[in-house]
Amino acid sequence: MNTFKLDRREFLTLTGVAGGGLLLGCSTSGNAPQAMFIKSDQPQKLNVFVSIRPDNRVDIINHRSEMGQGAKTGVVQIIADELDVDWEKINVIQGLGDRAYGDQNTDGSTSIRKFYTKLREVGASARAMLEQAAADYWQVDKSQVQAKQHKVFNLANGYSLNYGDLAELAANQPVPNVASLTFKSKEQFNYIQKPVPIVDLHDMTTGNTTYGIDVELKGLLIASIERCPVLYGRVKSFDASAAKAIPGVVDVINMPATVKPVVYTSGSGVAVIATNTWAANQGRKALKIDWDYGVNKDFDSDSAFADMANKAQNPAKRSAEKGDITAGFAKADQIIEATYQVPFLAHAPMEPPAAAALVTDTSCEIWAATQNPQAVMDNVAGIVGLKPEQIKVNVTLLGGGFGRKSKADFVAEAVYLSKQMGKPIKVVWTREDDIQMGYFHAGAVAHIKAGLDKRANITAWQQRSVMPSIKTTFDPSTEDMLDVELSLGFNDIPYQVESLQSESSGYQNPVRIGWLRSVSNIPHAFALHSFVDELAQSKGIATHKYLRQLYAQDRMINPAEDYGFKGYTNYDESLQRHPISIKRYKAVLDKLEQLVDFDEKLPAGQAWGLAIHRSFVSYVGVASKVEVKNGQLKVLQTQAVIDCGIAVNPDRVHAQIEGAMIFGLSLALMGRIDIKQGAVSQSNFHDYPLLRMQQCPQLAVEIIQSDEYPGGVGEPGVPPVAPSLTNAIFAASGKRYRVLPINQYLSV
Structure with missing residues (x-):
């Protein structure tokens, strides 16, 4: 040649x-x-997510945080499918904090449902650029070329070019207009809706990964912080002489006082800086601190729940209404009412919060197990006197998050201490710090009252929800619950009711309030589905059959139109894209009835319970089988069914729902945070336990695959667990437990 x-x-x-x-x-x-x-030896960037290397490998950015839920794989699956690349030739790169990627807050089960369409556009756009580059090279129309599995083919003669060969030419193509893009059909998918193993699986299982707690830097010092146990308390004085005498302790620093609003700032306390974790913790134990416990020093959670229960019995701020509630109760054949209570809860991820920072006069670099690197950038900018975009945030793997690590307080601590010391500092929280000093899921009380006619139709439904609002973390003067909180399983009930009235009341927070996996759906679903079970039992109707009666019509519910709830948020999705579909509720019930024989004759003390709940625009049904004998509870089986629309990675959906059932059982059986004299009483897994292997039932998950837009997966499995459990306990024992957790009544 x-x-x-x-x-x-x-x-x-x-x-x-x-x-x-x-x-x-x-x-x-x-x-x-x-x-x-003629090639550069550098990757060629086609867009902010995709670069192609001369050696034919493709770099794809994951812009979300990976905490075991599989986002690092799912995000890449979507891009890779539309780009039509060979999975074995992909380098998955964890994105830094960068607004160019869009929202990076890995919260609210949004990684797939919010980005599915956009990520497909990213992959299709890069594919179109490669195809246009090949068409230009062959001097043919773009319709005469096709990208497939890491090559672009000339349809006229069968010739092909590797992506790597086309990289530079493609990188210089204009970014195509979205309207001009073509997308794969469901039948053409290579990775979407396929059980692709998570990309870090081998490294995770062999310890060859970096979590926040693993970060090592040259000259790194470790900080352990003794924080005031009462919110808004402060240090009056401290004696650090004994701490400084411990070998390895380098310095002791008084942290800034907690400010209002607390948001994500560091809390009052004293930090011990050492060359190793052991010395830092021992130095911390040797501190002598005189605290001013401040305004919350007398707060008691038992008294708070008594106040919230009283509020739930009285008229409050009305948020939704349908028909004439007075007339509805007047015509009822039977009136039933009940009050339900869920305690304050801690996140308790396996890896407590950890972050490292290196601050100089002109720069700030962070390594953190964070769910929200952009919040980190915003939160620490004022500490270091830089613009947020000047702060580099490296996102490590997270050993669980559940919403806790979307708050940047532990990162702010590392940044503040690094600035003070002029050296790299890693802040490591202990388990006790995690349980006692975190952001807690709000304790809540709900009261529901309903009128039934002789056929068990609901003539009137009145409900009240009382809890500290998440907004108190950002504005302590907040007195009411937010519309977004009332949108979470409260003012979007799916049942056929003739009249409805919804009211709510906030409560002043005694601790930092923060969202936890499935947020206000936890108390609302517990109350809602427990109460429906009570209605069914009052009429002698099996709950699964009664649900069919309540799902009377295949309709779409619009809370604004049906209940007058103008503030409905629908998980920040449009009702056109993600309607509230009774048909999908019924499909979940159909599948549960196929998998579970609810009418099965069981031994004495055994029974099934169920609950079906929509949250994060997905539909999940959970059936729990229990045995209650001699004051001992055993959860024997748990069957879940999820309709999340398009399940991008079915393997991860299974894993997430299995994890949600374990998470939900931990909360329902044993989860409880008590606050005495303003401080959290629990401190570790001995008094805030998680589900043990011998307590775990047989778990099964069924996915209803559909062509609907993807819904959330990480959180929707949690809300129906508690009511399915307590409904089963009632069916097995005749005892109704309306206040969680269950271990205050039964041995678990």
């Missing part, structure tokens, strides 16, 4: 391609023309 050579400048002049391209080699052999490419 004869070829001619041009240097790069001559080539660019002749071809008009800026920034690199390819050169056609002339062949006299009659074989297919071959390309001789």
